[in-house]
Amino acid sequence: MAKLSVREKIVAAAAQRFHALGYNACGVQEIVDAAGVPKGSFYNYFKAKELLAREVLNNYWGAARLDILADKSLAPLERLRQHFEHIASRYKKAGFQNGCLVTKFINEVSNLTPQLHLELETELGRWTALVAETIRDGQADGSISAAIDADQTARFLIEGWGGATGAMKLSASRGPIDDFLAVAFGIVLQARTPQQRRKARA
Amino acid sequence: MAKLSVREKIVAAAAQRFHALGYNACGVQEIVDAAGVPKGSFYNYFKAKELLAREVLNNYWGAARLDILADKSLAPLERLRQHFEHIASRYKKAGFQNGCLVTKFINEVSNLTPQLHLELETELGRWTALVAETIRDGQADGSISAAIDADQTARFLIEGWGGATGAMKLSASRGPIDDFLAVAFGIVLQARTPQQRRKARA
Numbered sequence: 001m002a003k004l005s006v007r008e009k010i011v012a013a014a015a016q017r018f019h020a021l022g023y024n025a026c027g028v029q030e031i032v033d034a035a036g037v038p039k040g041s042f043y044n045y046f047k048a049k050e051l052l053a054r055e056v057l058n059n060y061w062g063a064a065r066l067d068i069l070a071d072k073s074l075a076p077l078e079r080l081r082q083h084f085e086h087i088a089s090r091y092k093k094a095g096f097q098n099g100c101l102v103t104k105f106i107n108e109v110s111n112l113t114p115q116l117h118l119e120l121e122t123e124l125g126r127w128t129a130l131v132a133e134t135i136r137d138g139q140a141d142g143s144i145s146a147a148i149d150a151d152q153t154a155r156f157l158i159e160g161w162g163g164a165t166g167a168m169k170l171s172a173s174r175g176p177i178d179d180f181l182a183v184a185f186g187i188v189l190q191a192r193t194p195q196q197r198r199k200a201r202a
Numbered sequence: 203m204a205k206l207s208v209r210e211k212i213v214a215a216a217a218q219r220f221h222a223l224g225y226n227a228c229g230v231q232e233i234v235d236a237a238g239v240p241k242g243s244f245y246n247y248f249k250a251k252e253l254l255a256r257e258v259l260n261n262y263w264g265a266a267r268l269d270i271l272a273d274k275s276l277a278p279l280e281r282l283r284q285h286f287e288h289i290a291s292r293y294k295k296a297g298f299q300n301g302c303l304v305t306k307f308i309n310e311v312s313n314l315t316p317q318l319h320l321e322l323e324t325e326l327g328r329w330t331a332l333v334a335e336t337i338r339d340g341q342a343d344g345s346i347s348a349a350i351d352a353d354q355t356a357r358f359l360i361e362g363w364g365g366a367t368g369a370m371k372l373s374a375s376r377g378p379i380d381d382f383l384a385v386a387f388g389i390v391l392q393a394r395t396p397q398q399r400r401k402a403r404a
Binding site for chain 2: 020021022024025097099103104106107108109110111117120121124147148149152153155156158159160161162163164166167169170171176179180182183187188190191192
């Protein structure tokens, strides 16, 4: 592997320390110590901690492979499945103990800058829109229940995923991810229509 | 209202500051400053910050009214609905901006003491068991779908609730709670059986 530049060292160390401490409790000194670079060099690359956090979050979203959701060569359910399994594979590398950086930042939103707050909302909105569009594609080809509201279900699933990553971190296991996938794919996306429900009650 | 004792002032301030900063970033000095009491008095009441955090969490669980779930005089769906609505009413008091203290602590579990980690898991387990039992009661009286696994669904719902509280905090609105309740009660708890699903496909 090529040797990391000072800038790359700072970004890698920041990702690790933000994950461990959150945004607020992780100062520039903490990051340069972890990166093993002199503090003075930090400001050659980043004018403020916020700009570094924006780059770390940006990389994090990139690694989440939202592009899988937009890959129309895959069946809609397959896009959703591969996307969530891809994220799960990233958690696995950390023994399911790191949790999700986005969830971590959301839980300290009152300590974030307005710009970071805005970017979290924007990226979550983009993610939600892609999941909703995939649900609609599945409804169009009959593989996903027509009984559900695509936008509301997309929000529900993404929030549920965030919650599952917390439980995963607490238990240091994949179990909560498996619960999420079983109920999301087996129950929510296959919901019965009101007509089927009335028939079941009759 | 009766004047708060020094001890009560410390507990109330700690609940507020833990909510804002999390466990790790909130030191004893922060708490006594917020309580307006001298630091020396802290150790007359609590031998360590951990013991205070345990009391705060204990109060928090008490305020969540898990007892509603065990109230067999209510129909199972009504127990679930009233329980979640009760928690939502507590969030509302803070303008939906505080989020959930349990979720906050879960997201910094690597910085918690082993005892706090254990108590979080124990209380979440107790909550999950009560939700699962309520689901089973609903399955027995036909008001909740027989197609779902009660334990897995209980875990899914509680994790989903945790995720919804993050989104609620981010948006400072009740919207994510309403999405959660709509999908949980309208879709998940009313899931169709495999037989109904086969019929729908036929």
